[in-house]
Amino acid sequence: MIDDRNGSAKDVPVAVLGLGLMGRALAGAFLRAGHPTTVWNRTPGKADELAAAGARPAATPEEAVGAAGLVVVCVFDHTAVRALLDRLDAADRGLLAGRVLVDLTSGTAAGAREHAARVAAAGGGYLDGAILAVPPAIGTPEAVVLYSGAQADFERHAPALRSLAPDATTHLGEDHGLSALHDAAVLGLMWSVLNGFLHGAALLGAAGADAAAFAPLAARSTVTVAGWLADYARQIDAGAYPADDATLETHAAAMDHLAEESAALGVSTELPDLVRALAGRALAAGRGGESYAALIEQFRRPAPPAGPDGGE
Ligand SMILES: NC(=O)c1ccc[n+]([C@@H]2O[C@H](COP(=O)([O-])OP(=O)(O)OC[C@H]3O[C@@H](n4cnc5c(N)ncnc54)[C@H](OP(=O)(O)O)[C@@H]3O)[C@@H](O)[C@H]2O)c1
Structure with missing residues (x-):
């Protein structure tokens, strides 16, 4: 080992606090990469398998933190992280000094900045992290x-952190809120894709077609749409939306068909109604001849208040 606070050696000690599904996967990956790994969990018993694989269970979070310069926290939410920081503070104000706490708990950008300030006040470094993976992929x-x-x-600490994501350990910038913001953006994207698939499956199901038969076409279409993102991103960043492929007006007509088919088959029209409302506002703003990316203007502002009938 070179230096337990240096992070350049593969055997740099790591502490993992929180041994839920994700915390156990993180600790397992550090162990497999050869890092002496100290683990702690609020409820005893969750460290047994890790201990059998070579981890050192700590009786308290203070003990775990004291064992490593790189301290990874992965608990349920930011309330749990605050409780943990309170406990560390109460035990020893200087415990985090010179160490780097990496918080892989999901939360908001504001929460990440708050934790960073607390850890800095205790003399430590803080990295906020967002895991875009399920435990078996760690x-x-x-x-x-x-x-x-x-x-x-x-x-x-990048060399040690690469044990968790060997091909995609990415630093986004110095603002501690950036990883939580990216996490939220990716979750929104994921739910939009899944909702589109589920709505399509409901539509086809109402006409007697299986979701399994739809899945390959849905997957292929998702890849096609993914191919459009780089060009649309350039348009968004430039603030100009030339309709090189299709106009928003053309999209809006197809959205009407989707709503009509859904209503005819007794399927929820909520999703088509949402995209129609966004496109309708863009058309009213005179953007009908521009590309789909012009809808960004609708996402950049709060939604207008609902009218008395629930509409606009
Ligand atoms: N699982 C995933 O696929 C996934 C993917 C990306 C990100 N994440 C994020 O990773 C984090 C952990 O997820 P998980 O799947 O591991 O959840 P989990 O299995 O429910 O584990 C939650 C962990 O948090 C601990 N905890 C809760 N409240 C606590 C407190 N007040 N003080 C100390 N420890 C506390 C629990 O300890 P006890 O055992 O004592 O209850 C447990 O170790 C979450 O923020 C989640 O969003 C998870």
Whole structure:
């Protein structure tokens, strides 16, 4: 080992606080990569398998933190992180000094910035992280983990953190809120894709077609749409939306068909109604001849208040 606070050696000690489904996967990946790994969980018993694989269970979070320069926290939510920080504070104000706490708990950007300030006040470094992977993917090329916080803290521990996501350990910037914001954006994207698939499956199901038969076409269409993103991103960043492919007006007509088919088959029209409302406002703003990316203007502002009948 070179230096337990350096992060350049593969055997740099790591502490993992929180041994739920994700915390156990994180600790397992550190162990497999050769890091001496100390683990702690609020409720005893969850460290047994990890201990059998070579982890050192700690009786308290203070003991776990004291064992490593890199402290990874992965608990249920930011309320649990606050409780943990309160407990560490109460035990020893100087415990975090010189260490880097990496919080992989999901939460908001504001929460991440609040935790960063608390850890900085205790003399420690703080990286906020967002895991875009399920526990079995941790430590494999499939895993994506995003980090935000001081570049120096990230660089110091990047070699160890790559044990979790060997091909996608990414630093987004110094603003501690960036990883939570990216996490939220990706979750929104995921739910939009899934909702589109589920609505389509409901529509086809009402006409007697199986979801299994729809899945390959849905997957292929998702890949096609993914191919449009880079061009639309350029339009959004430039603030100009030339309709090189299809106009918003053409999209709006197809949205009407989707709503009509849904209503005819007794399927929920909520999803088509939402996209029609967004497109309708863009058309009213004179953007009908522009590309789909012009809808960004509708997402950039709060939705207008609902009218007395629930509409606009
Ligand atoms: N699972 C996933 O696929 C996934 C993917 C990406 C991100 N994440 C994020 O990772 C985090 C953990 O998820 P998970 O799947 O591991 O959840 P989980 O299995 O429900 O585990 C939650 C963990 O938080 C601990 N905890 C809760 N409240 C606590 C408190 N007040 N003080 C100390 N520890 C506390 C629990 O300890 P006890 O055992 O004592 O209850 C447990 O270890 C979440 O923020 C989640 O959003 C999960």
